Amino acid sequence: MIFAARVQAAIELLDLVIAAARQGGASADVIVSRYFATRRYAGSKDRTAVRDLVFAAIRRCGEMPESGRAAMLGLAEAQPDLRTAFTGEGHGPAALAPDEAVAEAALLPAWLMTRMAAAFGAEAEAEAQALLERAPFDLRVNRLKVSDADMVVLPVPAGPVAGLPLPLPFARRAVAAFNVEACAAWVAGEIEVQDAASQFAVALCAAMPGETVVDLCAGAGGKTLALAADMGGAGDGRLIACDSDRTRLRKLEPRAVRAGARGETRLLDPGREMAALEDLRGAADLVLVDAPCSGSGTWRRNPEARWRLTPERLARLCAEQARLLALGWELVRPGGRLVYAVCSVLEEEGPRVVADLGVPAVQHRLTPLGHGCDGFFVARMEKL
Numbered sequence: 001m002i003f004a005a006r007v008q009a010a011i012e013l014l015d016l017v018i019a020a021a022r023q024g025g026a027s028a029d030v031i032v033s034r035y036f037a038t039r040r041y042a043g044s045k046d047r048t049a050v051r052d053l054v055f056a057a058i059r060r061c062g063e064m065p066e067s068g069r070a071a072m073l074g075l076a077e078a079q080p081d082l083r084t085a086f087t088g089e090g091h092g093p094a095a096l097a098p099d100e101a102v103a104e105a106a107l108l109p110a111w112l113m114t115r116m117a118a119a120f121g122a123e124a125e126a127e128a129q130a131l132l133e134r135a136p137f138d139l140r141v142n143r144l145k146v147s148d149a150d151m152v153v154l155p156v157p158a159g160p161v162a163g164l165p166l167p168l169p170f171a172r173r174a175v176a177a178f179n180v181e182a183c184a185a186w187v188a189g190e191i192e193v194q195d196a197a198s199q200f201a202v203a204l205c206a207a208m209p210g211e212t213v214v215d216l217c218a219g220a221g222g223k224t225l226a227l228a229a230d231m232g233g234a235g236d237g238r239l240i241a242c243d244s245d246r247t248r249l250r251k252l253e254p255r256a257v258r259a260g261a262r263g264e265t266r267l268l269d270p271g272r273e274m275a276a277l278e279d280l281r282g283a284a285d286l287v288l289v290d291a292p293c294s295g296s297g298t299w300r301r302n303p304e305a306r307w308r309l310t311p312e313r314l315a316r317l318c319a320e321q322a323r324l325l326a327l328g329w330e331l332v333r334p335g336g337r338l339v340y341a342v343c344s345v346l347e348e349e350g351p352r353v354v355a356d357l358g359v360p361a362v363q364h365r366l367t368p369l370g371h372g373c374d375g376f377f378v379a380r381m382e383k384l
């Protein structure tokens with residue numbers, strides 16, 4: 001593909017990303033993969049170049065741009081050579097018209113910048129900037145499959161992760177992203193892709209062999225598998241992975257087999273979760289509530305997600321987080337503990353939800369700027 005054709009492809013993709021953000025459709029990553037699946041003429045260098053243009057344009061637009069062309073013309077203010085592609089010739093973009101819309105540069109939608117200021121004060125801009133940079137690629141070594149001696153010879157191009165409030169001896173930061181699913185160590189269940197912040201949330205749980213552990217919002221089991229590793233595989237204790245999404249929960253089983261982990265799954269009916277959890281009321285040593293959230297801490301990976309969030313959606317998420325936290329608390333036995341986590345840096349999804357429960361909590365806020373990992377809020381509370 002010539003340069004102008006790459007720019008036109010990026011504009012088409014941006015139009016699809018904008019439409020998906022308006023209609024609650026697929027993420028930008030998925031849209032880019034699907035686009036190239038049907039365009040075999042594009043080589044790997046074309047794909048990388050187009051993808052980089054798409055994500056650079058998304059990162060530069062705080063508010064949702066009116067079109068892919070406006071977003072690309074906005075990016076051209078930072079990369080002036082892009083304007084040379086707008087000639088109207090060949091497969092390139094149509095020639096520039098007078099008074100064309102150009103998307104404004106900003107970090108976040110204005111209302112979200114206000115929320116960031118509430119969370120970070122004078123550091124809000126630097127924190128928001130860091131939330132839009134490229135994310136590192138973190139792995140977790142599965143010690144159910146890898147002995148200490150084998151750790152050092154693990155065939156992944158990675159080094160340890162430092163700078164978090166707890167050491168993460170099994171976290172490795174890859175020097176560059178690579179196709180992990182083609183890696184023999186991944187096929188053998190020796191490594192999992194997992195950001196250091198998620199690994200930190202599990203480390204704070206300190207799950208132990210023999211315990212009864214409930215992962216209330218397990219999804220496809222990213223943290224469940226890490227809990228299982230801390231529990232020695234979970235053969236001695238009980239590890240119960242719950243979620244209201246059948247499709248996500250189904251993905252856990254093959255992952256658990258690969259990782260050598262054991263546990264049970266329970267599908268929950270939203271609003272009637274206790275019906276499936278009655279036997280665990282007041283019985284769990286540990287409950288992890290990794291609640292559904294805005295994902296503001298993961299905007300490095302999904303920068304267009306900041307266009308999708310609205311104050312109304314955020315308020316609904318906060319109400320659901322508070323409800324799930326209270327539900328999880330009912331499952332904890334006296335002397336047991338609960339860890340609440342959200343991949344968000346916004347005050348209302350973290351400290352405020354925990355404050356509403358009215359139980360003292362040790363709280364941590366992780367950010368890309370401060371800790372080099374995804375943005376996360378993690379709180380641990382003990383039941384007396």
Ligand SMILES: C[S@@+](CC[C@H](N)C(=O)[O-])C[C@H]1O[C@@H](n2cnc3c(N)ncnc32)[C@H](O)[C@@H]1O
Pocket residue numbers: 198216217218219220221222223224242243244245248268269270271273290291292293
């Ligand atoms: C942040 S994700 C969990 C990610 C997962 N723990 C991991 O480490 O990969 C939040 C999960 O909460 C689930 N969820 C939403 N409402 C729920 C409910 N009422 N009961 C249980 N799970 C729920 C969603 O389906 C989603 O999988």
